[in-house]
Amino acid sequence: MMAARAMESGNSTSCSTSEGRVTACESYLPMVKLMRKVLRLNGMERIVRVINKRSDELEVGMDITSRADVLVSEILDSELLGEGLIPTLQHAHDKLLAANPQTVPYRATTYGQLVESMYLWKLHDLYNNEAKALDDIHLVPKGMETILCIRPQQYAMHCDAIKEEMKLLSEPFKIFEFDFWKRPDSHGETELCIKATNDGTVHAVVSWYIFWCCDNYILSHVLQGRLYQCLGFFFRWTLQLDCEGTIFYSTCPKYICFPFNTRELNSSFPSVGNWCDHWKQCVWFVPGKGLTVSKDEEVHLHAIHTDTSISYRFKTNAQGTEIGKYDFGGPDWHLILSPERVAIYGDRNWRCSMLRAVKNALQGKVSSLCVVADDSVFLTIAIASLSKTSHIISLFPGMREKGAQYLQAVAVANGYSIDQVEVLEKRKTHLTMHDTQQRKVDLLIGEPFYYGNDNMLPWQNLRFWKERTMLDPILSDDAVIMPCKGILKACAMSLPDLWRSRCCLKQIEGFDHSVVNDMLGACGDLPAPEESPCLPFFIWQCGEIKELSEVFTVMHFDFSTAISPCSGKAQVKFTEPGICHGFVLWIDWVMDMEESIVLSTGPVQRYWKQGVKLLTKPVAVGIRGSSIGECCSAEIEAVFDPSGGELIIKYALS
Structure with missing residues (x-):
């Protein structure tokens, strides 16, 4: 739309003619439909033509009338090249662009x-x-x-x-x-x-x-007075680069x-x-x-x-x-984990707490049957090493065969027999008494950690509760469940940077984008009675942050019983003045019945993502009795629906 406006301002001829046209391509159909809505809203549906194809599927003479004179694109990720910038530009230069084209962006270093x-x-x-x-x-x-x-x-x-x-x-x-x-x-x-x-x-x-960039003025300078055919690829953030190198973005x-x-x-x-x-x-x-x-x-x-x-x-x-050259010696496969998971497994305090919990759980059990419900290779090895007479079944729902290969490869180094450990077969979704040779399970354990779940909300690890419920028929009467409960914790926080990045879109470079908010999942400035979804973030990486309340408990999840709907409510007082943008939530895992071993996944612990519930509007808060701030307290309510694993968060400020 910026390109079309720039062309229109410099031409007496309408941009809708074949001599001066903007063609945009987008492969994802829902985004194409959204683009067309935005174009209609801004009266530009006849000026910008949107094609539902990848750029490397476009053909001159079929999709565009001739080779394009100008390329406008934003296919840059944090690494610069990760979204396929190079092959996309190669194809464009080979098949779609005229000789010596104008490109926006121009250069990156x-x-x-x-x-x-x-x-x-x-x-x-x-x-x-x-x-x-x-x-x-x-x-x-x-x-x-x-x-x-x-x-x-x-x-x-x-x-x-x-x-x-x-x-x-x-x-x-x-x-x-x-x-x-x-x-x-x-x-x-x-x-x-x-x-x-x-x-x-x-x-x-x-x-x-x-990269050297420009504003509307420079883009207008590039296109003004020229009957160009302009081609746009994957147009998301409107950042343009000029050949003069006078303005840049870093x-x-x-x-x-x-x-x-x-x-x-x-x-x-x-x-x-x-x-x-x-x-x-x-x-x-x-x-x-x-x-x-x-x-x-x-x-x-x-x-x-x-x-x-x-x-x-x-x-x-x-x-x-x-x-710097990674040497993948040994087997031709490797168990690839996220950096945060590798850091957790190398953390001395975390390992010590887990081992203490496992030792307590195994106490008094001579020949037990243990089930590791999640993808924890650490817990599987810990049980096998600490109890040579125990038999361990690891469900490994995400790792499966790779997990089994890994356990076999490290068995000798950890002093256990591979016959002591088995991994659930790929086709199996749950265990029966037939799988356990008619033995009841004495210990059901998890971190919990599910392979591939690194970008999920904290309560999606309550999958452990669901697994525990499915295994209920084969659990012994005195079976130890670890963790035995989860505690939903929360804290009111000022998150100005995060709020700005997730609030509703309105005017962008003079164009109305308000119709995109529902589909793109905006969280701030929502019209009543819409509620923002909870989103997963590493809070410590969210720019400017400030705690405005003490950490408080919202609800408990009791793993000693079968999974069921549950809810909790908490009243919290603001302890610091400031602008509240939302509530940060996480789960503390209680590993033993005495609650002496509790593993937190809160913001202080950098290796886990927290859930963020952003307010519809930022609110000034303060301490009761002070003149600063409009609100002094808040009520938080959480409702857990086990059918979809969703946690609904509601709040009221007072």
Whole structure:
């Protein structure tokens, strides 16, 4: 729509003629329908033509009358290349664009910085972290360091949130430059020599990119007075780049000093420097303990890009050794987990608490039948190692065959017989007495953790309760259930950055986008009586945050009984003045009946996502008796529906 408006303002000829046309393509049909609604709302349905195809399915002479003169696109993710930028542009240059086309964006440059961070190190080096635990559980035995690991890739992360925990070991350095106006290469490599600015250990490469951008004025300048055919790909965020390089946008963290005039930047693109959730920085983990460097030492970095990703290798003086190349020795498969799950498994306190809970549960049981209901390889190995006479059945609903292969591979290192452990067959959905050879289950256990559930809401792990209910017929009368209960906790918080990123869309660059809110799931500024959904977030990465109340309990989930509808209600007083944007919720798992071992998944614990219930409108709150704030307390009610696993949250402010 911006392109069409720019063309229209510079042409006496209508944009709807064949000489000047904007064609947009989108492969996802519901989004196509939504685009057409927006176009109609803004009176541009005859000016912009939307085609329900991928860009690489378009054909000149069939979908567009001739090769396009201008390409407007936004297919950039946090890594820059991950959404298929290169193959998309290659096809466009080969099949869809005229010679020497105008492109928006114009150019992007990726930058990096070497950092030391114990937090980042814990997210990937399970071998060395579990060695510190000294508990004789070996998830990654010696010589099998990559049997359980993270995927070797860049990970999107808000690095400002860990600024105080990072030691910068270099100045920012340029890595790759991509010119969108010409056909990009599928493969590129570069050798960089980087001077270390501090003594330390390089645990990661933090990267971001800068692209030179323009506002409506520059886009108008590109198109004005020219009867262009304009092609738009996957048009989501309207960010355009100009060839003059006068205005730019950066995804770098706030602690990086721009190499340009910041005042000019902020006046040209006011949103720069604001928190946003769609673009973050990227982190590449250096395998193992990292690379030790001394101040002023030259570090040799080899960077490689493919069609869709960027990776790094460090070259050392030790006989040309490369650090950063992931060595997948051993079996031809690997158990791939998220960085947060790897960090949990390497956390000494978490392991200690889990082992203590398992020992308590096994106490007095000589030859027990234990069932691990979730995808916890840690609990399976812990039981097998601690009780040689127990038989363990691991359901592994997400891992299945890979989980079975993993348990067999690490059996010797952990001192148990593989005959002691079995994994539920793929075709089975639940256990019967036939599967247990007519034995009753003495211990049902879970973390709970379900493979592939990393981006889910906390209460979706109540699947454990459902599994426990399905297994009820084969549980012994005195069976131990671990965890024995879940406690829904909450806290009122100020979340201005998160609220802005999820509130209803209205006017965007002068265009009315209000019809998109229902489909896209906006959460703030909703018209009454609509309620916002709960969304999963790492709260510690959500920009500016402030707790406005004490942590309070909303309801309990009792796993000693069969799953059933339940509800809870809590009254909370605000303890800090501020603007309340919503409530953050999570579950604390009570592992034993004495409630001496409780594992929290709240915001203080960075390895779990919390659920966020945003208010319809931000509300000023304060302490009772003070003149600041309109509200002093709130009532929260939660209703759990086991049929769909949904947790409905309602609130009232007073």
